[in-house]
Amino acid sequence: MAEKVTISTVARHAQVSRQTVSNVLNAPHIVRDETRRRVEEAIAALGYRANQAARQMRTGRSRLVAVRIEPTRDGINGSVLDRFLHGLTETADAAGYRVLLYTARDDGHEIDTYDDLLGAYDLDGFVLTGTDHGDPRTAWLAERNVPFVTFGRPWDAAEAHPWVDVDGAAGTAQATQRLLDTGHRRIGFIGWPAGSGVGDDRRSGWRTVMAAAGLAGAAPHRETEDGIAHGEREMRALLAADEPPTAVVCVSDSLALGALQAVRAVAASVAVVGFDDTPVAAVVGLTSVSQPLAAAAARCFELLTGLLDGQPTDPHVLLSPTLVLRHTA
Amino acid sequence: MAEKVTISTVARHAQVSRQTVSNVLNAPHIVRDETRRRVEEAIAALGYRANQAARQMRTGRSRLVAVRIEPTRDGINGSVLDRFLHGLTETADAAGYRVLLYTARDDGHEIDTYDDLLGAYDLDGFVLTGTDHGDPRTAWLAERNVPFVTFGRPWDAAEAHPWVDVDGAAGTAQATQRLLDTGHRRIGFIGWPAGSGVGDDRRSGWRTVMAAAGLAGAAPHRETEDGIAHGEREMRALLAADEPPTAVVCVSDSLALGALQAVRAVAASVAVVGFDDTPVAAVVGLTSVSQPLAAAAARCFELLTGLLDGQPTDPHVLLSPTLVLRHTA
DNA sequence: CCAGAAACTTTGAACGATCTAATACTGCCG
DNA sequence: CGGCAGTATTAGATCGTTCAAAGTTTCTGG
Structure with missing residues (x-):
């Protein structure tokens, strides 16, 4: 197997310091053009990939988003969430994020899982689905300032978190x-x-x-x-x-x-x-x-990254469904 | 927000050293009973969770398994993979592993994604679905000694990697x-x-x-x-x-x-x-x-963890499907 | 009561990235 | 030609964990 390529390998190869390589990756504008080009060539030549674990340890950001996957139900309605999941994964991939799955038996267990995931993987945020009146999950997350977006309106007026829903x-x-x-x-x-x-x-x-x-x-x-x-x-x-x-x-x-x-x-x-x-x-x-599920997933993800980057995005999105005419009406 | 709880916090609280706490977690048998109990109490009291990123950096293991999620197709056959995914997530969760999703347009793009995932997240392994004759993905992974299991037999006799399939x-x-x-x-x-x-x-x-x-x-x-x-x-x-x-x-x-x-x-x-x-x-x-999809997913995961732990598991599993009788036959 | 072994615990370095602060290099003006 | 901004680059510390090796305590038997 090939030698592991770290930021130091790239630095040595391009005849610069570690930090310069890091700058090329995270703040390209402060590096001189010629130096940047040389570093980029070295990165390409060596096939370097920034180690996410090391980056995460320093920055606290993991580029990981968690979504709950429901146990298989009757298979009819289950497909709605699955389609949402497909859309979310695609949008996240395009933005350099990854989707992590988890399961939970009930809301209480789900909250335990949040704790686990946040502690162990330093997740950037959560996408919740299927909210209902007095959802304990949103309260828990909000209390701890964990970024999250729900697919589904909060049905209690008091709650004020970003959400996407279909009308x-x-x-x-x-x-x-x-x-x-x-x-x-x-x-x-x-x-x-x-x-x-x-x-x-x-x-x-x-x-x-x-x-x-x-x-x-x-x-x-x-x-x-x-x-x-x-x-x-x-x-x-x-x-x-x-x-x-x-x-x-x-x-x-x-x-x-x-x-x-x-x-x-x-x-x-x-x-x-x-x-x-x-x-x-x-x-x-x-x-x-x-329901426009792919669009809903994309908006959810946008809202979430908006939260992470501190951008003021419109936090409430209501999408319109369309009627698909077939034989029965 | 509460102070971040690290292994040092626990060590101080339990009046032992960092390493002892680490031992309690990773090799409990070498710690004296009374000390272990004290450490475990401190862990519970503080709500400590081992930081996965730091652990991963040291051990190279991420407790993360990747699975590809297909773009939504006709929705009929798509559900098969979705059900498999549900089963896999549940089994993995139970074993303390998490499932990471990724998408890919085609086999070539999928291989690029492997490279990305391995470099960035130090994935422990992959579960591939839908293998076919002369699959380039298995060759790529095998060449690099990346642990993987396929759900689906290799259809070329030459390939010899662990697999699970339904007969x-x-x-x-x-x-x-x-x-x-x-x-x-x-x-x-x-x-x-x-x-x-x-x-x-x-x-x-x-x-x-x-x-x-x-x-x-x-x-x-x-x-x-x-x-x-x-x-x-x-x-x-x-x-x-x-x-x-x-x-x-x-x-x-x-x-x-x-x-x-x-x-x-x-x-x-x-x-x-x-x-x-x-x-x-x-x-x-x-x-x-x-098809017994939940069982297939569970066996896939077992095979994969077997590979990771170097255990000699029987690497080929062929499960029997059952006929569900309804009105049409 | 002490040597020696066994069992347990502690210390310091390392993983690979980013942050902070210090240093080297420009170009410009007096 | 020296000095002063301002920019570009470098060195060192750090995140939280585990590994390797060294240190300390406890136990056993003579």
Whole structure:
């Protein structure tokens, strides 16, 4: 194996001192042109790479960002976070940062892991996903002045940290409007139990549009846990009503897929719209609201590096989703 | 913010020297019980965490493992790698290692990235996925004595590095046998073009079982690129034959889903089996061969740590997939 | 009670980078 | 031609840990 190339090797090769090489790397403008060129040639010739561990020990910066990876769930919604992760890794790579993964069973365990990661790897920052009311994680991080960005709004007004989110209400509003435009009048909603920030937000978009159209009376809704079976059950309940809806907006693709199964089982003709545009939706032909996940990841990363460099970036970003039309609506 | 806790802080607190604290952490048996207890209490009281950067600089070990994350593809097959990644992260976490992500456009770029990662972060090792014939990456790593494990066999006999793989042939054999057991005789196969290790392996399982049953003459097969549309087209071709198959085994869920669409379009009754047990298969009710991804990830990690510690672990692991029965077969 | 061995603990150097402070080199003006 | 800015470069200390070697205590047996 080749000899290890350190900053001293480069310095000797270019006939300058260590510090000059360091300057070429970190503050090129203070080095004379001719010297800089010579150093750069030596770096290229020797294939030198700055040792991150040594740099980190001195500067306290690791160029490492941590993201939690969730245990595999039903595989439908899991893909949303995975796509976000792909986007984040790509953006970070381009900026010379790396993404470190970690797992956690629950919020408490996650906080322990923060402690571990910060102590051991001197992480530059965290990207959190899936925030909810009274999230203990953001409080812990904020208290310790650890830079972090959340993908998901803080649902309590008190919290004021940088975040990126997708406007769920705008998404369901768009879906509902589309259904109105195509002639539907009785439009239902299958959502999650009240209390989850994301779920309530998405429901509000549908409700607002229906109310604005003067159709608040023709807007039945159901609440249930996520899952295909639950979606099917709630859809059957809606269909059993005196005046069943002719279209239904769902808070997730899982519920929408269940609803679709119920509709097909009774050979009814009801339009269905899902949320998240998961791969399954694409295959089944389910119309769904699509989140710009790659863009969201990129903005998250920008916000985080902004924090690190002390740049005053606009700390709140709300992105608009788009409606992907397929067969079901 | 609290004062930074170093090994010296702990040493002072426990009234011992730095080195003794270090010994408690790295070689507990050489420290007297009473002293060790005192040191451990100090560590707990102060919330000390060994600084990984400093340790790494001295030992050359970073407790970091790198895995490539692919750009999001069709979202169907992508989930396989994602599930593998989840499993790997969990296993690594449990062993005190962390997973670092990176992206790469192609094999050449990936090799550049190795260089970067090794130079900058002193990575302990790599886990590669999706090996193919004449993979340049394994050669590069082997040449430099970088520890690595592949998830996927080396398809060229010459290569001899540790690997973990799932027995694709056994999976398709199992699927084919099941179809034979349920009375099918004409069983087709839709696969990828010959030349890909994984694809050829999966096809061989089907072919072997058909030949053993004396049905080699009743085994039509087609070759095509992956994708739902391709699957549909090839299935239509099979159905158009004089004696169309009554069942078909597919090399992937994408192709199987396409095949399923073709079958339903002409209202035929043909059993379909996919491969990978993706979330879409579960939703659609597609019978599919399921890879034990979490187990595969765990074995990969074990092999890698075995390499790092110089333990002689059996370097080749072939896991058996299982057939998940649903509606389509 | 002491020598000698064994067990345990301490000290100083090193890993590879950056920071601080000191030194060498310019060019310009009186 | 000397001196003074101002810039470019160098030397030495430092981050937190582990390694190597030296030092100290404890134990055992005569």
